[in-house]
Amino acid sequence: MVIGDWDLVICPAFGPTGEAVSQTHPTISAKVAQITWEPVIVAFLCNWCSYAGADLAGSSRLSYPANVRVVRVPCSGRVNPMFVIQCFKRGFDGVLIAGCHPGDCHYAKGNYYARRRMPLVQELLGYLGVEPGRIRFDWVSASESGRFAEVVSEVTEAVRKLGPYGRPSPIAVPMLPTDIAQVTETEPVHEQG
Numbered sequence: 001m002v003i004g005d006w007d008l009v010i011c012p013a014f015g016p017t018g019e020a021v022s023q024t025h026p027t028i029s030a031k032v033a034q035i036t037w038e039p040v041i042v043a044f045l046c047n048w049c050s051y052a053g054a055d056l057a058g059s060s061r062l063s064y065p066a067n068v069r070v071v072r073v074p075c076s077g078r079v080n081p082m083f084v085i086q087c088f089k090r091g092f093d094g095v096l097i098a099g100c101h102p103g104d105c106h107y108a109k110g111n112y113y114a115r116r117r118m119p120l121v122q123e124l125l126g127y128l129g130v131e132p133g134r135i136r137f138d139w140v141s142a143s144e145s146g147r148f149a150e151v152v153s154e155v156t157e158a159v160r161k162l163g164p165y166g167r168p169s170p171i172a173v174p175m176l177p178t179d180i181a182q183v184t185e186t187e188p189v190h191e192q193g
C-alpha cells in the first residue's frame, strides 16, 4: 500500500498476522521492488510464422518465460521503427521482433526489409541510451515451437541481466521553462526595422 511517498509493508520478522505493519524508507521498498522485478518484453510476431510458432508452443505445452506481451503483425516488415521506440518510451524493458525465415516471407521481401532496418534501430537507440541487448530480431517458423521458447528464454535472460529499463520517457527531452526564461533573458532583442 502506498501512502504519500511512503510504502507500508508487512515485515516478516514480526509474523504474518499484520500487527507489525511498519513504515519503511522509500529506498528499502525500492530494493524490494528490485528483487521482485521481472522484465516485460514486447514481442512483435509475424502472423504467418512466428505467431503460429508461439501458438504451437502453447498447444504443445512448452514452458517459456511469461515475460513477453505478444503483438501480432502481418509481417516482420510491418514493424515500424517507431513501434520499437514507442515501446521504450512507454517503459518496456525489451523488444523482440520475430518473422519468417529468409525466403519464406508471405510478402516476399518483408523480412529482408526488417533485417536491414532493425540493426539501424538498435544503433539509433544505442545513441539514446538503450542497450542493444534489449532488442532482438530473429527467425521463427510456424513449426519451430521449441525455437520460439528458446528465443523467448534467451531474450528474457538477456534483458534480466541488463536490469529494468526504468525510464518512462527517454526519447522526449523537454526543455525546461526555466531554460527558456534564461535564454530569453540573456538573448539580445533585435528590433525590427
Ligand code: FES
Pocket: 046, 047, 048, 049, 074, 075, 076, 077, 099, 100, 104, 105, 106, 107, 108, 110, 111
Ligand atoms: Fe512473416 Fe513476412 S510474412 S516475415
